[in-house]
Amino acid sequence: MEDVEKFDIDVLGEALYDSPLGLSKRKGDDIFNFVTDKDRVLRYISLNDHNNCVKGEQEPVALEKAGPREKIYFNTKKTKAAIVTCGGLCPGINNVIRSLVMGLHYFYEVKEILGVRYGYEGLIPSYGHGFVDLTPEYVKDIHQFGGTILGSSRGGQDVGEMVDTLYNNGIDMLFAIGGDGTLKGANAIGDEIAKRGLNISVIGIPKTIDNDVSIIDKTFGFETAYHVANPIIRDAHNEATGAYNGIAIVKLMGRDSGFIAASAAISMPVVNFVLVPEMHFELEGENGFLETLKKRLDAKQHAVIVVAEGAGQNLFNKEGKEKVTDASGNVQHDDIGLLLKNEIAEFFKKKDYEVTIKYIDPSYIIRSAPANPGDSVFCSGLAYHALHGAMAGKTKFVVGRVNNQYVYLPISAVTSSRKKINMEGGFWFAALESTGQPFEMR
């Protein structure tokens, strides 16, 4: 039984200021109402879940609804905010930055917003990166660009030193846009702030192109990722059909979860095989991947394979697998795309079965693309909801969507594990329906 309390959000203290947002407190006047901390969204929404709750007389798991609060914690005109972007690129970072700045400036009249340069490095003075002054004028066009105008870096930094920097610069709230490591770092910063008794709010905006953040529906950039992959797969199909027994392999992002690979495959139904980290497949054997691929070629003389970077980890470091080599005789490790390419080539060569293989790795092209319109809307929503929560004095939380609703979740609730494709769920079944590949290849 899941602990309902684990979804409670920490606050810095009592919110005593009136929100400067001229919202309404009554229904029916066509003006948006302030959201209260008691507005909650069910996490589990099947009738079964409901009935089990009722039967067990249990309170259902429900998450705090995001949105502007009537009372806020900060004196907005004296508030100083900072924004930091960490980890690899992901479409939409600039959209989040832009909306944070616009919302802080125009809605809460925050006068000073600092852009932290190059990730958590920017909070360590010895790097000498300095801050950027984020104003509406500075950010007004940045939503049209991929990447991050602030720069990024990977890895953590000394938490105490970072809190020193926040304190020394009079920063009241830190928005940290980043992945699992970044969010854990943000939580540690929040813990240190609490330990020191400071009044600094720390807010996480989950950024992982792989869409593998626990509990929440989706992360920003994921949608753009498979949208950008879509025409690349369409054209990989041209490579496959352009040669007799042509095989095109497209490697997409997805270390632990195959959401991008599977979504891209469904979106461009010329894909015949999609291989994701969540599935177990074998290359060899009568029902293994290679024989299944051969059947496909026998029937249609071409095949398109989409593989997530984290798929097939069981195929590495197997006894006798050191022999996987590239054209130059070099042993290859770790890259499932290259492993597949080599194993497929070897398999068909042994059979004297001519194939032509094309291997395509568009990862950087995808990560660095600008947000598509769907992610633009989403990033804007995440940013505004993040700053409403921050203003209310909430801390160590992330903003996300669950069952199509914006909610606040404690950072700790989403960093404990990663979301994966349910191999028995409807999404994966849709991928199988689209590709026509067998349920099992082993």
Place this chain on the structure above:
Amino acid sequence: MEDVEKFDIDVLGEALYDSPLGLSKRKGDDIFNFVTDKDRVLRYISLNDHNNCVKGEQEPVALEKAGPREKIYFNTKKTKAAIVTCGGLCPGINNVIRSLVMGLHYFYEVKEILGVRYGYEGLIPSYGHGFVDLTPEYVKDIHQFGGTILGSSRGGQDVGEMVDTLYNNGIDMLFAIGGDGTLKGANAIGDEIAKRGLNISVIGIPKTIDNDVSIIDKTFGFETAYHVANPIIRDAHNEATGAYNGIAIVKLMGRDSGFIAASAAISMPVVNFVLVPEMHFELEGENGFLETLKKRLDAKQHAVIVVAEGAGQNLFNKEGKEKVTDASGNVQHDDIGLLLKNEIAEFFKKKDYEVTIKYIDPSYIIRSAPANPGDSVFCSGLAYHALHGAMAGKTKFVVGRVNNQYVYLPISAVTSSRKKINMEGGFWFAALESTGQPFEMR
């Protein structure tokens, strides 16, 4: 209190055949499980809704989950399906057709699938349109094209004659892709079938680019619509800034609901005003739209306006409004875009305040575009879920998504009213946050 039973789905009879889909009936084997008619999804998912149910000891409103059933009604190898597409173009129609054909052919081994030409006209023999034989080879590339390969037409046809055609051609299931009128027509066909005691299933796949179908999260094509509008708005902004006091007006689809206009505006945050049918605004008056626009120009010397085609209906046929004329002195009616253009021109002319107005109407460009990757995934899901329901002998139902889950709904449940933007809800507030326009302009 909503009637729970109104969401029950009609069936043609008992499903006695085993599904040819080799799915699983137990959890944990990594193979998708058949869905049962008892799997249901809650419609209302706030904690309040839950508590009210519990307090009132009421059964919550829950919708039948879509998906493949273990027992099916039709003897698949003898089954003959037909597909008809009606009404205006909408991105994704061909994707739906393609997935229906692929699923019927490869998963249920249906040998004959007829494409009905030019909407319901194609079910009336006197038009002489004939049928198209839909095979995997015929449809394999059509997802890359906008429009409908079957052709379409508007308006209804004689229900009895259409049922005659279905019966005379041995058709067992009719998939009708279309909007409100089409769905009502499909329901009438289903009623007539029932009256005659025939065993023909009628399935609706809601198609409205406006996204205004009641209850369901979104309709296919809507997402593509605002994605295609996005760069058009981006560049309209160039027209606005390219002239001193430049004003760009972009009219988008949305007869009764402003989802496209508002989504497009949020997705491209250069928009300063978004006007939708759900809002009431006035042109004149100190707080009216025109004075508000003037303030914007005073401050920034340019403005971008996105207007849904159905917005501002209160501004037509008002006394004294006959004077709205175009450059040639012709009275204009009904087109809110032209009305705005003319009223804005007149207003500023009276003030001797120079403005440059550009009016852009990309409606046909949007409607005829191919589905974007998101809609491609969605159309595929709609099609597969539709055919699973059809095979189970369900009839007079639509497939849709509610709270991110595919469900079956009686056609009658979704055609009684149209979905509109809640002026007090989070989505509209997001539009206001993005544009910065006032809550009220009157």
Place this chain on the structure above:
Amino acid sequence: MEDVEKFDIDVLGEALYDSPLGLSKRKGDDIFNFVTDKDRVLRYISLNDHNNCVKGEQEPVALEKAGPREKIYFNTKKTKAAIVTCGGLCPGINNVIRSLVMGLHYFYEVKEILGVRYGYEGLIPSYGHGFVDLTPEYVKDIHQFGGTILGSSRGGQDVGEMVDTLYNNGIDMLFAIGGDGTLKGANAIGDEIAKRGLNISVIGIPKTIDNDVSIIDKTFGFETAYHVANPIIRDAHNEATGAYNGIAIVKLMGRDSGFIAASAAISMPVVNFVLVPEMHFELEGENGFLETLKKRLDAKQHAVIVVAEGAGQNLFNKEGKEKVTDASGNVQHDDIGLLLKNEIAEFFKKKDYEVTIKYIDPSYIIRSAPANPGDSVFCSGLAYHALHGAMAGKTKFVVGRVNNQYVYLPISAVTSSRKKINMEGGFWFAALESTGQPFEMR
């Protein structure tokens, strides 16, 4: 016989300074050589032209090759440049601005570059528009945006006052980006400068999306224009095939010349008719457009028509043509797209021949788009060649390409007449081959 001298370029005076560009004066060192005023490109390049010259012992018409000169007129470090953009939007203006600024700054070390706001208005102090300081930092990203960052306006201003402004602000060279009127204005400014004995160079960069500048191969923005039109036509075809006897009409730019319409039609060969200003066609008559269209519908049940805005001027103001009305009964004038739509509707209505007509006017969408990669390369070339000429003290000239080579031409040589499609030439024949339309429709 064409006067060879009419292609001579005016200069402000003798060029005495050494160019700061470290170029070479000898062949074979892999370093670009300075171009001399004697390097010239033939205008007419058929063997016949050559033989006629030889036979007549005439000097062939040859144009001054553009490029950096060894000796320059201006003391670059003290030079102050200004850039003005006039007339309607056209893809690539910002690319030209960016390359001018980058070239002036980095190659000639010009310290001060003024951006004139809102066209020639910006040279009239009473408008109060002020100047923008154009620096590399300011312009570095602008090539990614359509429109003009400087703003524009239409129409001329007082020449004397504009020269006063140039003089009073110490401006040494004015780059005027604009169409026929703008170039004539620039020439008048150059004349006034000469009259006053000032040392200010005036350079024109021809901007007309219609590609109708005399002598030169093409103008910037034109290529982007038909590239942007291409998918719009592709999807208009979906509208045409989506209805029985569907007709899609796409109106494209082209007041006097049909280059965009014809190029777009060839580039997307679903077009069945392309109508341009250079052709004479009639609606009525056995071989007229309407009967020809009917034959097309009889055969294929759909048709796509691309029409240039200036086509069919003979069809207006004809006796009895006042009857052209829109759906509301309003008389329509001047818009060939609407005229066609109405005439087609009327024609088929009289015949009781059902058709569905969709009319699409994407003009502003095209004009405001960012430059495509081809125009980006081209704009960069135009800008660099313009500033090399300016530095050499040349004045009252434009830069353009003739027979694939960058050349300098006197403004007066290109503003005397407009380039039109040769109805007997290969380009128009290619359009006819692509559409399959008859040579004549009258």
Place this chain on the structure above:
Amino acid sequence: MEDVEKFDIDVLGEALYDSPLGLSKRKGDDIFNFVTDKDRVLRYISLNDHNNCVKGEQEPVALEKAGPREKIYFNTKKTKAAIVTCGGLCPGINNVIRSLVMGLHYFYEVKEILGVRYGYEGLIPSYGHGFVDLTPEYVKDIHQFGGTILGSSRGGQDVGEMVDTLYNNGIDMLFAIGGDGTLKGANAIGDEIAKRGLNISVIGIPKTIDNDVSIIDKTFGFETAYHVANPIIRDAHNEATGAYNGIAIVKLMGRDSGFIAASAAISMPVVNFVLVPEMHFELEGENGFLETLKKRLDAKQHAVIVVAEGAGQNLFNKEGKEKVTDASGNVQHDDIGLLLKNEIAEFFKKKDYEVTIKYIDPSYIIRSAPANPGDSVFCSGLAYHALHGAMAGKTKFVVGRVNNQYVYLPISAVTSSRKKINMEGGFWFAALESTGQPFEMR
């Protein structure tokens, strides 16, 4: 002195049939005129070239103008054509196929057009590939897809056997779309045909994405190639600026010539270095590439490098260069992109200078893309001019553009050497102006 006669085109025999094209033979009737074999275009078009000819009393080099001839060699209604596509993918192949089929069918009323499957393999019966029947219905939509609907293969086949196949199948003309090897093969086929005294025309349509065919202005697909590369470079810039001292390396096609790399770089002026096969550069040394790169990073903290695949061949197999290794310690050969990546990493590591390097290879993504609108127009022109020449009985020729005019050239004239960027010419200078890189790095 170039031999003028080397540009003469072989013919199968006297053209005795009247062309079915209803063209004109007189000027001024607004109908395209037949082109005669005497219509020629000058190859060299500078005034100097002209004067040298006149002085030396030499005939200028002039090329036969392409276009429909009044008299044709083949009895069109009995003519059987075949089309073969060879070598790697290149945008536009399907456009060429489509226009050939449409032109043969509609203009010359050719009834039978065979599509040869999988390159020259398809002319060798033992492969068993069979032919495809190419009809207007079959090809009408293929211009919207990249790749080749006919499939392709690399390498030659037995010439005698191929001529047997042509003869045995009654083929009158073979259109061979392919690169240098394919064209040489076509010439050999033509020679064999001549030897046997057969009446089969062999026409080459040069296909090389690298744009390196001698004499002619450009090859189809090249323009699309750098257009597709453009946004990839734009976003690679995001990767570069997204990290402190970020370096993005984009490898583009170009074995012997750097046209794609240089054009792409000019088209997206965020590129700081473009490295092409035609230039000689060294990595080491005070003015070498690595020190130059370091200066760039010192100044701007990021750099974007575009490298053609054939650049820097001097850097391989140098003594002591075996040490180039990848992350796994494997020796790398031949891939300049990886070599650069490794050498850059090593160089900065030695200096303890932190950099982040991203390596992007979009080659297959580019090759398999659909033709852009410019190439669509171009492919259509190539195809129509090819078939006009074929119909006139010309053989062993290619169609191409020289100085913006379509001409016919003997295959032998274009296969003897490859076109390269002139390091002293204006195009390369434009690349240097755009990147700001030094003339020399060694």
